[in-house]
Each structure stands twice: as structure tokens, then as C-alpha cells.
Amino acid sequence: MKVLVAVKRVIDYNVKIRVKADNTGVETANVKMSMNPFDEIAVEEAIRMKEKGQATEIIAFSAGPAQCQETIRTALAMGADRGVLVQTDAELQPLAVAKLMKAVVDKEQPGLVIVGKQAIDDDSNQTGQMLAALLGWSQGTFANKLHVADGTAEVKREVDGGLENIKIKLPAVITTDLRLNEPRYASLPNIMKAKKKPIEVLAPDALGVDIAPRLKVLKVEEPPKRKSGIKVKTVAELVDKLKNEAGVI
Amino acid sequence: MAVLVVAAHDGKTVRSNVANAVTAASQMGSEVHVLVAGSNAGEAAKSAAAIQGVAKVLDAEDAAYANWLAEDVAPLVVKLAPNYSHVVMAADSVGKNIAPRVAALLDVAQVSEAIKVEAPDTFVRPIYAGNAMATVQTADKIKIVTIRPTNFKAAATGGSAPIEQIGGTGAGGLASYVGAELSKSERPELTSAKIVVSGGRGLASGENFKMLEALADKLGAGLGASRAAVDAGYVPNDYQVGQTGKVVAPDLYIAIGISGAIQHLAGMKDSKTIVAINKDEEAPIFQVADYGIVGDLFQIVPELTAAVEKK
Numbered sequence: 001m002k003v004l005v006a007v008k009r010v011i012d013y014n015v016k017i018r019v020k021a022d023n024t025g026v027e028t029a030n031v032k033m034s035m036n037p038f039d040e041i042a043v044e045e046a047i048r049m050k051e052k053g054q055a056t057e058i059i060a061f062s063a064g065p066a067q068c069q070e071t072i073r074t075a076l077a078m079g080a081d082r083g084v085l086v087q088t089d090a091e092l093q094p095l096a097v098a099k100l101m102k103a104v105v106d107k108e109q110p111g112l113v114i115v116g117k118q119a120i121d122d123d124s125n126q127t128g129q130m131l132a133a134l135l136g137w138s139q140g141t142f143a144n145k146l147h148v149a150d151g152t153a154e155v156k157r158e159v160d161g162g163l164e165n166i167k168i169k170l171p172a173v174i175t176t177d178l179r180l181n182e183p184r185y186a187s188l189p190n191i192m193k194a195k196k197k198p199i200e201v202l203a204p205d206a207l208g209v210d211i212a213p214r215l216k217v218l219k220v221e222e223p224p225k226r227k228s229g230i231k232v233k234t235v236a237e238l239v240d241k242l243k244n245e246a247g248v249i
Numbered sequence: 250m251a252v253l254v255v256a257a258h259d260g261k262t263v264r265s266n267v268a269n270a271v272t273a274a275s276q277m278g279s280e281v282h283v284l285v286a287g288s289n290a291g292e293a294a295k296s297a298a299a300i301q302g303v304a305k306v307l308d309a310e311d312a313a314y315a316n317w318l319a320e321d322v323a324p325l326v327v328k329l330a331p332n333y334s335h336v337v338m339a340a341d342s343v344g345k346n347i348a349p350r351v352a353a354l355l356d357v358a359q360v361s362e363a364i365k366v367e368a369p370d371t372f373v374r375p376i377y378a379g380n381a382m383a384t385v386q387t388a389d390k391i392k393i394v395t396i397r398p399t400n401f402k403a404a405a406t407g408g409s410a411p412i413e414q415i416g417g418t419g420a421g422g423l424a425s426y427v428g429a430e431l432s433k434s435e436r437p438e439l440t441s442a443k444i445v446v447s448g449g450r451g452l453a454s455g456e457n458f459k460m461l462e463a464l465a466d467k468l469g470a471g472l473g474a475s476r477a478a479v480d481a482g483y484v485p486n487d488y489q490v491g492q493t494g495k496v497v498a499p500d501l502y503i504a505i506g507i508s509g510a511i512q513h514l515a516g517m518k519d520s521k522t523i524v525a526i527n528k529d530e531e532a533p534i535f536q537v538a539d540y541g542i543v544g545d546l547f548q549i550v551p552e553l554t555a556a557v558e559k560k
Contacts, residue, residue, distance in 0.1 A: 026377060094349070095353060095356075095357075095359075098353060118493060120377070120378065121377060123362065123375065123376055123377070123378065125349070125361055126349035126352070129319065129346065129349035129350045130349045130352065132319075132350065133323065133349070133352075133354045137423070138424045139319055139346070141346050142345075154427070157342075158342070158486045158487070159342040159343075160342045160440075161429070161487055162430050162431040162485055162486070162487045163430040163485075163487075164426075164428075164429045165426075165429065165430075166318065166425065166426055167424070167427055168423060169422070177486075177493075178476065178479075178486075178493065179486060214358035214388065215386065216385065216387075217383055218384040218385065218386055220381050220382065220383045220384075221384075223382050226518060226536075226537050227539075228536065229535075229539035229540055230539070231535070231540075232542055233542075235549060235556050236556065238524065239553070239557060242501065242522070242540070248444070248501040248521065248522050249444070249468065249501065249557055249558075
């Protein structure tokens with residue numbers, strides 16, 4: 001079974017982001033970019049399936065500017081076999097990415113697609129579910145544990161009250177939550193090897209997908225700042241403040 | 250046109266965040282309808298009918314809806330959606346699972362975790378873990394919106410909307426529910442608690458969370474945790490407060506042994522009053538705390554527990 005994973009290039013999670021002065025977005029020039037952390041978990045899960053003999057080939061998909069090749073290379077260095085990049089400098093929103101992925105899935109016919117549950121830039125949490133809908137496949141979202149056997153996937157999901165177990169038919173789309181696994185670091189020899197692995201570059205037009213954004217971003221602003229508070233010395237002082245100043249206990 | 254709120258429920262009552270979703274929905278359109286899909290969900294439908302501002306409740310009964318599988322619930326919402334200008338769900342684990350599936354089936358975009366309705370087609374939503382706020386406008390005919398419940402006041406009860414029975418769409422056979430392992434707790438639910446006591450890596454073990462439980466019980470508080478504490482296995486995943494966990498905005502949030510990574514702050518910085526207890530005076534949590542105490546939590550927490558009056 002082929003497994004397709006999606007990897008998004010985002011501002012590194014350690015970077016403190018800055019809103020552009022003209023309020024059109026967030027500054028991405030000269031900022032460290034990395035693979036979306038949830039997508040690293042997706043890549044790791046696919047590699048573990050391959051190590052267990054459940055996956056035969058892992059395809060790393062990305063969409064965006066040419067630099068997304070670096071993100072795909074990271075996935076290849078971790079252990080994915082080859083990459084597919086849908087290259088465009090245009091803004092991509094979740095529905096467009098799901099449509100691009102569907103076009104690639106139609107071509108590659110994977111038995112399973114694994115994606116991060118959300119990207120840490122736009123925090124949308126949509127693409128996996130949208131892809132499953134477009135394909136008419138089942139979806140195992142917010143996966144905490146995944147067990148694939150006999151044409152089905154047993155998925156333990158992280159839900160509001162705890163964990164939930166579902167059984168879904170393959171092919172399916174899985175979206176990863178934090179506790180699914182701990183992604184490995186790519187070793188130096190594997191980073192070198194990854195440079196020779198193939199990456200196919202496609203254009204959205206060639207896939208027949210309309211990627212025009214549906215949501216218009218009118219402005220992006222800094223959030224309101226909290227007033228800085230005070231330090232208290234003793235528990236008695238704290239309790240007094242909570243009771244008489246804040247009035248919350 | 251009317252707005253459809255899709256309500257999650259436990260069979261007896263709709264989730265408390267449905268009342269928040271109704272408030273948000275009433276800012277988007279003239280009339281609010283609530284869909285309660287389930288198997289024997291009549292009681293839950295009644296609880297939805299009692300929310301003020303609801304004009305009609307649709308009770309869709311089908312065995313396929315018993316466990317809220319997105320594969321089976323989404324087709325029902327898709328079938329109803331053309332009668333509405335908006336479909337609204339709370340951005341909880343049910344809404345996040347189902348709404349994007351509905352949006353894609355309708356070939357429309359989704360606005361995730363709206364915190365403000367600027368106009369029926371314009372919403373404010375946090376991006377980058379709440380470090381930026383985006384105002385977005387959608388041109389789609391049917392607007393799919395998930396809302397962050399803590400940013401909308403809960404609509405009061407006391408209404409008595411009519412309940413209309415509608416048919417189900419059946420099971421697609423793609424997915425089946427096996428079971429759940431839910432955390433049992435007598436404490437208030439985290440996202441609706443007035444006070445939240447939250448622990449981080451500084452607790453050093455799951456055993457030490459008992460100390461926080463004692464404080465939480467005395468305050469009538471919900472219990473939360475940072476990602477670090479959940480990843481370390483101190484507490485279950487549903488305790489996690491943060492960008493990718495739960496978003497809370499209680500009157501009082503007490504962060505204990507939590508350093509305050511931006512991912513955690515994203516989930517709690519809208520709390521009315523924030524208290525931080527941490528031994529590292531440079532910890533970023535102090536930048537958002539109204540009251541901070543620098544010191545050993547193992548001394549301070551029992552002292553605090555003893556000092557507060559039982560609620």
C-alpha cells in the first residue's frame with residue numbers, strides 16, 4: 001500500500017511572529033521556516049508503517065512556492081521515498097490544497113493519506129477532513145493511535161472528553177494529533193541520500209484545479225496586549241488580591 | 250435567511266457551548282435554527298428548544314447519528330444547508346471534525362474558530378496561536394463557520410422553540426464507532442469552568458497533580474494542564490490547554506509550574522484574571538499574569554489550598 005503524507009512549510013514554531021506594518025499579513029521574509037510539526041508526526045507514522053511492512057512506498061506532498069522542496073527534502077531525509085510539489089506562488093487556502101491533493105491522490109492511488117491535524121500558521125484544521133470529503137473516503141481525525149489491518153484502520157482519537165475509538169474503511173485520511181508518535185531526526189547519511197530522491201514538480205493548472213482563494217483577508221492585526229501584572233510576596237497577599245481586588249474568589 | 254447551528258449533545262442535553270454558538274449565529278442572520286441529530290435525541294432537542302433566540306429545532310433521528318461520525322452526519326447537514334445562509338458549529342472536537350467535511354462537500358470555504366462577527370460575511374479569527382488576528386470575508390453563498398465558544402456569551406435558557414422531526418440520511422458504512430475512554434471527573438468541565446487550576450512540567454509527576462486536585466476541589470475549579478504535562482503522561486490528553494488543545498477563558502486561571510510557551514498562552518490568555526506560580530522568575534507566564542508568585546510550588550500550593558475558603 002502506498003501512503004501519501006502532506007507536509008506544509010510554515011514559520012518555525014520557535015519564531016515569535018511579527019505582523020506586517022501595513023496589516024496585510026505576517027512577516028515571512030528572512031524568517032526561519034520549517035515543516036509544520038503535526039506533519040512531522042504524519043511523516044513519522046508513515047515511516048513506521050513502512051518499517052512494519054504495511055506501507056510499500058511513502059510519497060511526500062507539498063504545495064506552495066519553490067522553497068517547499070526543502071520541506072519535502074526533510075520528509076525524504078526522515079524516510080519518505082519521493083516527493084510531489086504542486087508549485088505556485090499564489091495564496092493557497094485549505095479547500096484549494098485539498099483539491100490539489102485529491103488530484104494527486106487520483107493519480108497515485110494511495111491506500112492511506114496522513115496529514116497533520118492543523119498547521120501552526122493559519123490554525124485552520126480543515127484540509128484532511130476536506131480531502132476525505134472530496135474523495136468520499138472515511139476520516140480518522142486527531143489520531144492518538146493508528147492500527148492498520150485487513151482493509152480497515154482502527155483509530156484512537158483525541159476528543160473533548162478523552163479518547164474515542166473508531167474503525168474506518170480504507171482508503172482513508174488520517175489527521176495526526178500530538179501523542180501519535182515522536183518524530184525522528186534525520187541522520188546525516190539520510191540527509192545526503194535524500195538529495196538523490198526524486199521530487200516531481202507540477203503546476204495547479206496541469207491538475208485542472210482552481211486554486212483561487214475563497215476567503216479574502218481584509219486585515220491582519222496584533223492581538224490586544226494584556227496589561228502586565230504584579231508579583232506578590234506571600235500567599236496571604238495573593239488571596240487578598242484575588243478576593244478584594246479581582247473579586248474572583 | 251436563517252442560520253443553522255449544528256449541536257453536539259450527549260443524548261440528554263446539548264453541549265453548553267451550543268448556547269454560545271446560538272449567540273454567534275444570531276449575529277449572522279435573522280433567525281436561528283438548531284439541528285440535533287442523534288438516535289433517541291428527543292431530550293437533547295428539548296434542551297436546544299429552551300435556548301433563547303432559537304426559532305426552531307430540527308430533531309433528526311437515525312441510528313447512524315448515535316456517535317457523531319462525520320461520514321454520516323455531514324450528508325445530513327449538506328442536505329439541509331441550502332436552506333440557510335450559514336452553518337455554525339462550536340469549534341470543539343465534534344465541530345472541528347464535521348464542519349470541514351460539510352464545507353468541502355458544498356464546495357465552500359470554512360471560517361475556523363471565529364472570535365467575532367464583524368458582519369454576516371466578515372469574521373475575526375486568531376492565527377499563529379493567537380499572535381495575530383485576521384479579519385476574513387467570505388463570498389460563498391453558504392458560509393460554514395466554527396466559533397470559539399469562550400468569545401461569545403451563552404444565550405440564556407427559557408425559550409420554547411417548536412421541535413420539528415426530520416428524517417435521517419442513513420449510514421454510509423465508511424466508519425463505525427467502537428467505544429470511548431472518557432476521563433471521569435466530578436469537576437466542572439474545563440471550557441465552561443469559572444475557575445481553572447492548571448499544572449505543567451513543574452509538577453514533576455502525575456502523582457503530584459493530586460495537590461492541584463485538592464486546590465481545584467476547594468475552589469470548585471476545573472483542572473487543566475500544559476502540553477508538556479500531557480506529553481509526559483502526568484494527565485490525560487483532554488486536560489490540555491493551548492493552541493491545539495482546549496481554549497479556556499475563565500474568571501480565574503491559576504497556572505502552576507507552567508513556563509508559558511506561546512502555544513499554551515494561546516489557550517488561556519483571554520482569562521479574566523491570571524495567577525502564575527513558578528520558581529523561575531523569568532518564566533514567560535509572568536508576562537501575562539495579573540498576579541505572580543515566584544517560589545516553590547510544592548510549598549505555595551498547599552498553603553494556598555489552606556488559605557482559600559471552600560466554595
